[in-house]
Amino acid sequence: MSNGRILSVQSHVAFGYVGGKAAVFPLQCLGYDVDVVNTVNFSNHSGYGRFGGSKADAAELSRIFSLMEQNELLRSERLLTGYIPSGEALAAVKEMATKLRKANPELIYLLDPVLGDSGQLYVAPDVIPVYRSMLPLATIITPNWFEVEVLTDVKIVNIATLRQALKVLHEQHNVPNVVMSSIPLKPWLKAVLPSRSWTPAEEASSDDDFLMCISSSRDGGVTSVVHAGRVPLIPGYFSGVGDLFSAMVVAHYNPTSPSILSDTKPLDTVSGETALSRAVSAALTKTHAMLKLTNDYAQALPEDQRLPTDDEADEKETNRRVRRMKGRELRLIQGQDIIRGVQAVTERKMELWHGFWAA
Amino acid sequence: MSNGRILSVQSHVAFGYVGGKAAVFPLQCLGYDVDVVNTVNFSNHSGYGRFGGSKADAAELSRIFSLMEQNELLRSERLLTGYIPSGEALAAVKEMATKLRKANPELIYLLDPVLGDSGQLYVAPDVIPVYRSMLPLATIITPNWFEVEVLTDVKIVNIATLRQALKVLHEQHNVPNVVMSSIPLKPWLKAVLPSRSWTPAEEASSDDDFLMCISSSRDGGVTSVVHAGRVPLIPGYFSGVGDLFSAMVVAHYNPTSPSILSDTKPLDTVSGETALSRAVSAALTKTHAMLKLTNDYAQALPEDQRLPTDDEADEKETNRRVRRMKGRELRLIQGQDIIRGVQAVTERKMELWHGFWAA
Numbered sequence: 019m020s021n022g023r024i025l026s027v028q029s030h031v032a033f034g035y036v037g038g039k040a041a042v043f044p045l046q047c048l049g050y051d052v053d054v055v056n057t058v059n060f061s062n063h064s065g066y067g068r069f070g071g072s073k074a075d076a077a078e079l080s081r082i083f084s085l086m087e088q089n090e091l092l093r094s095e096r097l098l099t100g101y102i103p104s105g106e107a108l109a110a111v112k113e114m115a116t117k118l119r120k121a122n123p124e125l126i127y128l129l130d131p132v133l134g135d136s137g138q139l140y141v142a143p144d145v146i147p148v149y150r151s152m153l154p155l156a157t158i159i160t161p162n163w164f165e166v167e168v169l170t171d172v173k174i175v176n177i178a179t180l181r182q183a184l185k186v187l188h189e190q191h192n193v194p195n196v197v198m199s200s201i202p203l204k205p206w207l208k209a210v211l212p213s214r215s216w217t218p219a220e221e222a223s224s225d226d227d228f229l230m231c232i233s234s235s236r237d238g239g240v241t242s243v244v245h246a247g248r249v250p251l252i253p254g255y256f257s258g259v260g261d262l263f264s265a266m267v268v269a270h271y272n273p274t275s276p277s278i279l280s281d282t283k284p285l286d287t288v289s290g291e292t293a294l295s296r297a298v299s300a301a302l303t304k305t306h307a308m309l310k311l312t313n314d315y316a317q318a319l320p321e322d323q324r325l326p327t328d329d330e331a332d333e334k335e336t337n338r339r340v341r342r343m344k345g346r347e348l349r350l351i352q353g354q355d356i357i358r359g360v361q362a363v364t365e366r367k368m369e370l371w372h373g374f375w376a377a
Numbered sequence: 378m379s380n381g382r383i384l385s386v387q388s389h390v391a392f393g394y395v396g397g398k399a400a401v402f403p404l405q406c407l408g409y410d411v412d413v414v415n416t417v418n419f420s421n422h423s424g425y426g427r428f429g430g431s432k433a434d435a436a437e438l439s440r441i442f443s444l445m446e447q448n449e450l451l452r453s454e455r456l457l458t459g460y461i462p463s464g465e466a467l468a469a470v471k472e473m474a475t476k477l478r479k480a481n482p483e484l485i486y487l488l489d490p491v492l493g494d495s496g497q498l499y500v501a502p503d504v505i506p507v508y509r510s511m512l513p514l515a516t517i518i519t520p521n522w523f524e525v526e527v528l529t530d531v532k533i534v535n536i537a538t539l540r541q542a543l544k545v546l547h548e549q550h551n552v553p554n555v556v557m558s559s560i561p562l563k564p565w566l567k568a569v570l571p572s573r574s575w576t577p578a579e580e581a582s583s584d585d586d587f588l589m590c591i592s593s594s595r596d597g598g599v600t601s602v603v604h605a606g607r608v609p610l611i612p613g614y615f616s617g618v619g620d621l622f623s624a625m626v627v628a629h630y631n632p633t634s635p636s637i638l639s640d641t642k643p644l645d646t647v648s649g650e651t652a653l654s655r656a657v658s659a660a661l662t663k664t665h666a667m668l669k670l671t672n673d674y675a676q677a678l679p680e681d682q683r684l685p686t687d688d689e690a691d692e693k694e695t696n697r698r699v700r701r702m703k704g705r706e707l708r709l710i711q712g713q714d715i716i717r718g719v720q721a722v723t724e725r726k727m728e729l730w731h732g733f734w735a736a
């Protein structure tokens with residue numbers, strides 16, 4: 019069991035599962051030697067309200083990368099970057115990624131441009147231009163809906179603007195593989211999605227019942243091949259889900275898989291899959307199963323540990339919020355057989371979106 | 378699969394497997410939720426010659442522990458502490474361990490007093506008195522031969538001084554469980570060891586062929602029950618082995634195991650085992666199998682990656698040493714099924730040492 023090396027650069031928390039704590043163990047379970055550079059060392063994630071520790075500044079990150087380089091240890095075949103606290107620190111990561119890419123054109127770099135969610139930035143705005151300048155280094159990016167809008171300056175409100183945003187990423191920023199996750203299933207999107215395999219119950223569902231994921235691969239420079247997938251929405255706030263998802267995408271991305279026909283034709287016309295859509299199907303399957311396991315556990319907790327979000331009540335008793343967060347930490351340890359693929363779970367499959375680019 | 382929580386406080390390196398990198402993944406594989414506090418964040422271990430990064434000072438460690446405490450997150454059932462860079466930082470760990478112990482008398486605390494090896498200290502001497510003062514907090518300690526001598530001020534040269542050192546740890550420092558590892562099989566030791574199950578080849582072996590491990594358990598306050606085990610020595614320097622071993626001991630220590638008769642009688646007279654000797658047998662078995670896997674891999678590397686230790690040649694070409702170190706990093710990822718116990722390996726069993734305390 020050996021899948022080579024991956025360098026993971028993201029946050030570390032002592033308690034709970036976000037950033038590296040959500041990504042590293044699953045990657046190790048899948049046979050990757052993971053080199054782990056921590057961008058912050060915190061007690062727990064910020065959703066708890068009370069948190070702290072230290073941040074690695076640009077100088078510290080550069081020093082660690084430089085020592086690894088001098089020691090001939092900066093030679094992983096894959097790179098995964100997530101939350102980076104500042105534009106300066108991000109620039110240090112960019113410098114390292116540029117070197118890795120130059121030394122190895124086959125490097126598989128999954129860049130998760132962690133900016134925010136649902137209209138809210140949760141990083142310093144100075145990281146945005148640095149992320150934009152890093153996009154051409156990436157093999158795959160995994161922005162959520164909001165992050166796509168920030169990176170492309172395109173507000174996505176219909177199929178035309180969705181196409182436009184993908185075009186900006188593929189053509190202007192030279193990203194070969196884009197995965198947009200956590201997309202609310204708005205009526206306009208539902209109307210254009212390929213729906214041949216939807217059940218009648220799904221057909222009748224409202225836009226609150228599903229989250230969509232869209233992948234677009236144009237390895238080789240041809241017009242991109244687009245896939246879409248959906249997972250049932252599990253209400254409430256869970257942390258680290260995106261970090262786990264990105265780790266699973268980079269872990270399962272295998273561009274040299276024999277049934278992927280050639281570099282210039284990303285689509286396997288028999289299976290209807292691309293290397294990207296396969297990886298995303300595996301990532302959706304495992305991430306959603308883990309989320310369901312976590313939600314089932316959270317629902318079964320005593321009432322005081324699953325109190326609903328209520329800012330006023332939280333204000334009065336700080337640890338009300340803490341207990342809610344604690345009960346919703348990902349059950350990665352208990353669900354490790356899901357990650358390993360030895361426990362059967364419901365498969366979530368990305369479907370080819372025929373005619374996505376047709377006017 | 379759920380074994381509860383363990384708080385691990387030790388070093389972190391980006392590349393390779395020492396400290397937390399050697400302990401956390403194996404603990405997670407065995408079903409533990411691991412809370413991970415990093416005492417240093419380094420590029421790689423110091424054996425590479427070139428290394429660096431940042432150290433958490435006492436204030437940073439105290440702040441993280443305090444935030445965890447306020448957030449009701451400092452409630453693990455087990456605690457594992459390893460390399461701590463300074464006396465001040467260690468004092469911060471002591472304060473936290475004291476609180477955990479006070480809040481939970483059943484806490485299982487494995488304290489690995491990382492001081493040095495083979496007559497050489499590799500920490501600041503100011504940690505020694507702090508470690509001594511922490512010994513009464515521990516459930517289990519895992520010093521090597523040299524560390525026992527430093528902690529007890531007893532030079533171990535015969536069975537009488539071996540008894541005396543154990544007495545100091547049990548009676549003066551109130552440690553219920555002591556595991557002494559990496560003991561060279563000197564002639565005087567071989568002469569007194571219980572040897573009923575030694576093969577003729579083992580009988581004829583020299584003192585360079587085996588490393589001994591001695592465990593001594595006096596749960597409940599009775600005279601301690603002593604066990605001894607041996608593993609074939611694998612020549613050459615491997616890092617992180619002690620960190621993996623300690624993690625495996627704390628993971629497999631189960632004082633409430635039904636066949637351990639009672640708290641005041643640590644010895645199961647049917648099996649000849651104590652809760653401690655069982656844990657140490659499992660830890661020896663898995664650690665030695667992992668070391669063998671690593672050594673087999675290292676031996677099969679191209680010649681330039683397995684050059685012998687040669688300080689002069691290393692001096693001339695720094696990365697000669699680096700390449701040797703890199704080829705000897707533990708194969709934890711490739712050997713994860715050994716940790717999980719699903720891959721059959723040679724069992725290493727601790728044997729009851731009848732009459733150890735007899736004059």
